[in-house]
Amino acid sequence: MSEENGAGSGDELLGTVAIVGFPNVGKSTLVNRLTESRAAVVHETPGVTRDRKELVCEWNGKRFLLIDTGGVDIAGTDPITRSIAEQAKAAVAEADLVLFLTDARAGITPGDEELAQILRAAHKPVVLVANKIDDPDQDALAFEFHRLGLGDPFPLSAAHGHGTGDLLDSIVARLPGRGRPAVTDAAIRVAILGRPNVGKSSLLNALLGEERVIVSDQPGTTRDAIDTVFRRGEREFVFIDTAGLRRKRRQRQGIEYYSELRALAAAERADVALVLVDSSEGVVDHDLTVADVARKAQCSTIAVLSKWDLSEVEIEDVRARLSERLRQRPPVLTVSAKTGRGIARLLDRIETQFDKHSARIPTAELNRFLAELREARESPARNGRRLNLLYGTQVHARPPRFRFFVNDPAQRPPAQPALRHAGARQAAALPLLRQRPELGYTRLWLLGREPASRPLRAAGRARRD
Numbered sequence: 189m190s191e192e193n194g195a196g197s198g199d200e201l202l203g204t205v206a207i208v209g210f211p212n213v214g215k216s217t218l219v220n221r222l223t224e225s226r227a228a229v230v231h232e233t234p235g236v237t238r239d240r241k242e243l244v245c246e247w248n249g250k251r252f253l254l255i256d257t258g259g260v261d262i263a264g265t266d267p268i269t270r271s272i273a274e275q276a277k278a279a280v281a282e283a284d285l286v287l288f289l290t291d292a293r294a295g296i297t298p299g300d301e302e303l304a305q306i307l308r309a310a311h312k313p314v315v316l317v318a319n320k321i322d323d324p325d326q327d328a329l330a331f332e333f334h335r336l337g338l339g340d341p342f343p344l345s346a347a348h349g350h351g352t353g354d355l356l357d358s359i360v361a362r363l364p365g366r367g368r369p370a371v372t373d374a375a376i377r378v379a380i381l382g383r384p385n386v387g388k389s390s391l392l393n394a395l396l397g398e399e400r401v402i403v404s405d406q407p408g409t410t411r412d413a414i415d416t417v418f419r420r421g422e423r424e425f426v427f428i429d430t431a432g433l434r435r436k437r438r439q440r441q442g443i444e445y446y447s448e449l450r451a452l453a454a455a456e457r458a459d460v461a462l463v464l465v466d467s468s469e470g471v472v473d474h475d476l477t478v479a480d481v482a483r484k485a486q487c488s489t490i491a492v493l494s495k496w497d498l499s500e501v502e503i504e505d506v507r508a509r510l511s512e513r514l515r516q517r518p519p520v521l522t523v524s525a526k527t528g529r530g531i532a533r534l535l536d537r538i539e540t541q542f543d544k545h546s547a548r549i550p551t552a553e554l555n556r557f558l559a560e561l562r563e564a565r566e567s568p569a570r571n572g573r574r575l576n577l578l579y580g581t582q583v584h585a586r587p588p589r590f591r592f593f594v595n596d597p598a599q600r601p602p603a604q605p606a607l608r609h610a611g612a613r614q615a616a617a618l619p620l621l622r623q624r625p626e627l628g629y630t631r632l633w634l635l636g637r638e639p640a641s642r643p644l645r646a647a648g649r650a651r652r653d
Contacts, residue, residue, distance in 0.1 A: 247359070318330035
């Protein structure tokens with residue numbers, strides 16, 4: 189079983205395990221097998237994984253952190269290839285145990301020998317794994333890898349699961365039994381969304397103060413949703429770097445299609461979405477489409493003008509256009525990942541947005557607001573019968589959702605605007621409902637007593653726009 193960064197529990201993990209190997213030996217397939225998930229992008233094309241991706245793996249009630257890395261090709265001269273190798277080295281330095289994955293069908297390659305030499309020099313415990321042995325009768329193919337001098341190899345098939353149980357037993361037995369604490373439910377989950385090449389990875393590195401993910405001028409460098417834990421004072425954040433969301437569906441093919449699926453899933457599990465707009469180009473229609481992804485995922489939204497050091501637009505023009513076109517009416521901030529301008533202010537705003545996103549209003553206070561609303565404005569009537577708001581309660585937080593009971597659900601359509609516009613501006617005691625630009629997403633349900641032959645049900649749903 190897997191969880192992104194151990195969400196939901198503050199228990200300490202047993203330790204950290206890094207998976208390294210030459211390109212296309214099945215590292216991401218093994219990660220998905222061990223975590224019983226599809227969290228890692230898997231494709232027949234070599235070099236799909238680039239950044240290191242952290243997942244929590246559980247085996248027999250014991251949990252540890254598993255780091256997937258890109259394929260290490262020491263001889264590669266491409267800048268991205270070199271960056272992938274640096275990412276893998278960082279994972280090895282952080283790990284308590286290293287799984288060195290090889291391709292049993294290909295045998296020992298020069299790349300395997302080079303990587304084995306690096307691992308010996310790292311002085312880390314290593315488990316040698318001979319992958320792609322789909323037939324247990326062919327376990328003898330693993331014997332050749334004794335020559336690498338890293339101990340007895342584990343014969344294994346990541347695709348079919350052969351040998352994975354024995355491998356997990358060995359991992360759990362060799363971990364130190366102490367590691368970083370798992371991420372709790374109280375952590376602020378922040379998805380960084382945007383079209384390709386607007387500076388999402390650069391912003392993440394600036395927020396963290398380190399080169400956590402690969403940055404390149406080449407669009408589409410990030411291919412997976414990368415979770416990174418960050419602590420600031422007493423607050424814990426989980427930043428999720430995502431692949432760029434492309435505009436046209438025909439451009440979403442192969443690896444890019446699966447990358448986009450994971451970006452959309454990242455938005456679904458986030459509390460706050462940072463929608464990046466390239467200020468050197470200004471707001472384009474596709475930026476509005478990305479913001480709508482955050483709205484549909486029910487995230488609190490912040491519009492971030494990246495590359496502000498190269499800006500050719502006025503912030504007031506951008507704010508006016510976003511306010512006119514976006515239903516969320518998000519706050520607009522400017523940042524420069526290159527100079528660090530606006531980074532601290534952005535973190536402060538994320539905390540503020542999350543506090544409102546997770547806030548709860550006491551039922552008594554909410555119903556006092558409804559009483560004030562009834563006094564301030566008479567509800568509309570239909571066929572001589574007026575809508576009467578009987579009772580309200582907040583039924584959910586993260587995002588906030590409210591349920592209101594009425595005397596006649598059929599009166600709901602004309603009454604919704606009165607609730608949204610008149611009431612939301614007058615509720616001085618309810619900042620969550622009053623401050624429309626500060627609220628990412630709120631749902632309102634209006635319910636009433638139906639005819640006896642029909643059960644009580646939600647008569648409708650109103651999104652706060």
